[in-house]
Amino acid sequence: xxxxxxxxxxxQRQAAIGAAASVFAAKGFHGASTKAIAEKLGIKQGSLYYxxxxxxxxxxxxxxxxxxxxxxxxxAIANSSQPFEAKLVAVVTSHLTSYRERxxxxxxxxxxxxxxxxxxxxxxxxxxxxxxxSLERIFEDALAAAILKPSVxxxxxxxxxxxxxxxxxxxxxxxxxIDIYEIIEKxxxxxxxxxxxxxxx
Amino acid sequence: xxxxxxxxxxxQRQAAIGAAASVFAAKGFHGASTKAIAEKLGIKQGSLYYxxxxxxxxxxxxxxxxxxxxxxxxxAIANSSQPFEAKLVAVVTSHLTSYRERxxxxxxxxxxxxxxxxxxxxxxxxxxxxxxxSLERIFEDALAAAILKPSVxxxxxxxxxxxxxxxxxxxxxxxxxIDIYEIIEKxxxxxxxxxxxxxxx
Amino acid sequence: xxxxxxxxxxxQRQAAIGAAASVFAAKGFHGASTKAIAEKLGIKQGSLYYxxxxxxxxxxxxxxxxxxxxxxxxxAIANSSQPFEAKLVAVVTSHLTSYRERxxxxxxxxxxxxxxxxxxxxxxxxxxxxxxxSLERIFEDALAAAILKPSVxxxxxxxxxxxxxxxxxxxxxxxxxIDIYEIIEKxxxxxxxxxxxxxxx
Amino acid sequence: xxxxxxxxxxxQRQAAIGAAASVFAAKGFHGASTKAIAEKLGIKQGSLYYxxxxxxxxxxxxxxxxxxxxxxxxxAIANSSQPFEAKLVAVVTSHLTSYRERxxxxxxxxxxxxxxxxxxxxxxxxxxxxxxxSLERIFEDALAAAILKPSVxxxxxxxxxxxxxxxxxxxxxxxxxIDIYEIIEKxxxxxxxxxxxxxxx
DNA sequence: AATGAATGAGAGTTCATTCAT
DNA sequence: TATGAATGAACTCTCATTCAT
Numbered sequence: 001x002x003x004x005x006x007x008x009x010x011x012q013r014q015a016a017i018g019a020a021a022s023v024f025a026a027k028g029f030h031g032a033s034t035k036a037i038a039e040k041l042g043i044k045q046g047s048l049y050y051x052x053x054x055x056x057x058x059x060x061x062x063x064x065x066x067x068x069x070x071x072x073x074x075x076a077i078a079n080s081s082q083p084f085e086a087k088l089v090a091v092v093t094s095h096l097t098s099y100r101e102r103x104x105x106x107x108x109x110x111x112x113x114x115x116x117x118x119x120x121x122x123x124x125x126x127x128x129x130x131x132x133x134s135l136e137r138i139f140e141d142a143l144a145a146a147i148l149k150p151s152v153x154x155x156x157x158x159x160x161x162x163x164x165x166x167x168x169x170x171x172x173x174x175x176x177x178i179d180i181y182e183i184i185e186k187x188x189x190x191x192x193x194x195x196x197x198x199x200x201x
Numbered sequence: 202x203x204x205x206x207x208x209x210x211x212x213q214r215q216a217a218i219g220a221a222a223s224v225f226a227a228k229g230f231h232g233a234s235t236k237a238i239a240e241k242l243g244i245k246q247g248s249l250y251y252x253x254x255x256x257x258x259x260x261x262x263x264x265x266x267x268x269x270x271x272x273x274x275x276x277a278i279a280n281s282s283q284p285f286e287a288k289l290v291a292v293v294t295s296h297l298t299s300y301r302e303r304x305x306x307x308x309x310x311x312x313x314x315x316x317x318x319x320x321x322x323x324x325x326x327x328x329x330x331x332x333x334x335s336l337e338r339i340f341e342d343a344l345a346a347a348i349l350k351p352s353v354x355x356x357x358x359x360x361x362x363x364x365x366x367x368x369x370x371x372x373x374x375x376x377x378x379i380d381i382y383e384i385i386e387k388x389x390x391x392x393x394x395x396x397x398x399x400x401x402x
Numbered sequence: 403x404x405x406x407x408x409x410x411x412x413x414q415r416q417a418a419i420g421a422a423a424s425v426f427a428a429k430g431f432h433g434a435s436t437k438a439i440a441e442k443l444g445i446k447q448g449s450l451y452y453x454x455x456x457x458x459x460x461x462x463x464x465x466x467x468x469x470x471x472x473x474x475x476x477x478a479i480a481n482s483s484q485p486f487e488a489k490l491v492a493v494v495t496s497h498l499t500s501y502r503e504r505x506x507x508x509x510x511x512x513x514x515x516x517x518x519x520x521x522x523x524x525x526x527x528x529x530x531x532x533x534x535x536s537l538e539r540i541f542e543d544a545l546a547a548a549i550l551k552p553s554v555x556x557x558x559x560x561x562x563x564x565x566x567x568x569x570x571x572x573x574x575x576x577x578x579x580i581d582i583y584e585i586i587e588k589x590x591x592x593x594x595x596x597x598x599x600x601x602x603x
Numbered sequence: 604x605x606x607x608x609x610x611x612x613x614x615q616r617q618a619a620i621g622a623a624a625s626v627f628a629a630k631g632f633h634g635a636s637t638k639a640i641a642e643k644l645g646i647k648q649g650s651l652y653y654x655x656x657x658x659x660x661x662x663x664x665x666x667x668x669x670x671x672x673x674x675x676x677x678x679a680i681a682n683s684s685q686p687f688e689a690k691l692v693a694v695v696t697s698h699l700t701s702y703r704e705r706x707x708x709x710x711x712x713x714x715x716x717x718x719x720x721x722x723x724x725x726x727x728x729x730x731x732x733x734x735x736x737s738l739e740r741i742f743e744d745a746l747a748a749a750i751l752k753p754s755v756x757x758x759x760x761x762x763x764x765x766x767x768x769x770x771x772x773x774x775x776x777x778x779x780x781i782d783i784y785e786i787i788e789k790x791x792x793x794x795x796x797x798x799x800x801x802x803x804x
Numbered sequence: 805a806a807t808g809a810a811t812g813a814g815a816g817t818t819c820a821t822t823c824a825t
Numbered sequence: 826t827a828t829g830a831a832t833g834a835a836c837t838c839t840c841a842t843t844c845a846t
Binding site: 027028029030031111115139146147148149151152153156157159160162163164166167168171183186187189190191192193194195196197 | 316349358367396398
């Protein structure tokens with residue numbers, strides 16, 4: 001069997017992307033040294049360049065990996081036939097789980113993509129926008145179905161969900177004792193009902 | 202009396218902190234060069250060391266400035282006698298306004314403080330915790346006054362507010378066309394009522 | 403007195419250009435290391451970058467220095483009112499003397515300028531062409547005055563003079579025992595009369 | 604009989620020498636990478652080491668090839684029974700033709716041999732000297748036959764011929780539009796008669 | 805006969821930092 | 826109070842070379 005994944009080169013390259021993600025996430029792009037990345041991979045510094053043309057290319061690959069993985073899950077959720085509330089839970093779960101699974105690539109995409117050259121940044125932005133748009137669509141559908149109050153601004157809502165999840169994601173990455181499912185529940189409750197008192201709920 | 206001299210020195214030092222904040226915010230701690238900071242101040246690279254012992258000290262001062270300024274406003278709000286909703290609006294307004302006013306120091310505190318040596322980081326953490334605790338107290342008071350639904354976790358709530366504001370803060374910094382007052386309103390509405398439909402509201 | 407030359411920075415920079423010229427001439431651009439250049443100057447490697455933005459810039463400055471100096475002398479000769487033969491002697495003398503005076507910059511211009519980026523190369527080419535054109539003009543004037551035989555191709559002649567001088571220049575640089583004045587005489591004799599026998603001369 | 608194998612190996616090796624010559628000529632020894640040489644040959648970088656023990660050995664072989672080829676032709680000319688003028692034409696033609704035929708090895712011998720270790724350089728020098736000496740002998744014979752004027756210094760003459768041809772060779776390599784036969788004619792005319800006017804010619 | 809993968813030494817370059825002036 | 830000049834360590838990146846396969 002000679003499948004694509006079998007390819008030893010791309011396997012090692014994928015491992016290199018993982019190592020880079022981990023170091024970039026911990027130290028930032030400029031604070032990360034190629035030596036540290038190579039050491040995490042178990043090879044010597046110069047050998048990294050067998051897999052990447054430059055440190056910048058490594059950043060690009062990490063970001064791409066981080067967001068791709070991510071957008072795919074979102075698409076699956078958006079295209080599913082679950083009711084709104086289930087979708088929202090799925091989105092938050094997907095987002096936070098991804099942080100807990102040490103998907104450092106996502107953090108890197110969030111925090112470091114601005115150090116990429118314009119060209120690459122634009123490509124990634126499209127993917128990222130795709131994510132936000134899928135999320136917006138989920139809100140729009142719910143709005144049309146009168147599940148949300150009419151005043152809801154779906155663009156604002158999508159950004160708020162993403163921002164909230166990223167903020168908790170950061171905390172989750174730093175503190176492994178946080179109960180992720182508790183956070184998921186509280187986040188969705190906040191998003192749907194707010195903190196305010198209302199006798200119906 | 203050398204208070205005048207002292208005054209001039211500390212004025213320039215404050216300006217240096219501002220310049221550092223600006224460059225750190227734009228490029229991150231490791232991506233920022235002392236040369237760039239000096240240029241922004243209008244002096245030469247080596248002269249920076251008249252105001253800071255090291256680049257790291259500069260980072261410390263920036264973070265301190267960012268959070269101090271911030272905590273003070275929060276304390277004022279927490280200690281005021283406004284009703285809960287007004288306090289929440291005030292908090293969000295204070296937070297987002299601070300981004301719009303290019304208070305880059307706050308962004309630096311959020312994103313770069315982890316590059317400080319442990320000792321300093323701990324000191325800052327206390328301040329930051331003070332901020333969060335004041336915010337938590339606001340929620341606790343409201344909870345006691347039955348303005349919030351009993352299930353609200355005040356710690357979660359405070360973190361959520363901070364996270365949401367920081368996320369929108371980043372967007373605001375990058376896009377000067379965003380109407381900040383619209384965001385403030387939508388954020389507080391989200392926090393109190395959520396997006397979900399409920400006939401009472 | 404505060405003349406331009408007094409400026410310590412430009413004095414050191416000029417010295418740096420000289421050191422670079424020497425190393426480039428001996429090892430070629432790619433074979434020369436910035437460390438070697440710095441050592442010749444008596445400073446540490448990194449300090450070179452106080453005077454040059456890059457190794458390439460250093461090459462550019464060396465080439466410029468080499469050819470400028472050179473073109474000036476040629477212009478002086480071309481614009482003088484000496485007879486043709488005297489001019490030719492002056493040109494050859496100027497060219498070969500410059501090699502003997504260890505004007506390594508000229509050798510660098512000849513051999514290494516092709517490693518400059520296009521933009522800079524073009525600028526230098528103009529200067530170099532100016533040199534060749536001045537030389538051509540000397541031949542053209544002599545042709546018009548019937549001092550040269552009518553069949554002479556002035557472009558060919560100028561290139562031949564330059565080529566011959568560069569070739570002997572290389573030998574002169576390598577062997578300090580060569581009698582430069584003997585070479586000058588023989589070169590001019592070759593250029594005017596050739597090696598062939600003719601009873602008139 | 605393993606002569607066929609041997610043959611294939613040495614054929615490929617010869618091709619490798621050609622590829623190396625081409626890259627060395629274009630970028631210089633230090634500027635040339637083994638990867639570029641391998642690519643020109645159509646093999647991978649590491650495989651070059653099947654044919655050469657080191658980059659330096661490749662340089663040695665290129666230089667040897669360049670000068671051998673060359674000396675052979677010169678010997679043939681020197682030992683022929685043509686009259687002086689025909690020999691001179693033959694020499695110049697051989698030299699310039701060799702550049703036009705992209706015999707980059709010769710250029711490499713001229714420009715890069717100094718990067719060889721002393722031992723090898725000395726061996727090559729003997730060959731090169733053989734070339735010059737053959738040429739000198741041609742001049743000496745002509746001098747003895749009173750075809751050249753008595754003042755001619757045969758050593759100088761040989762060097763001048765070589766230098767002139769190398770200089771034009773460089774121009775020829777760079778500009779494929781140059782009419783090589785015109786140059787040959789003008790060079791020999793210059794060498795025999797000079798540029799100066801004389802009623803006999 | 806050739807390759808894929810890795811290495812280690814060294815390159816050019818940047819930069820926080822120092823210090824005499 | 827500020828600068829010019831230099832430093833040395835670290836960094837990214839290149840490349841000749843090796844070797845198991």
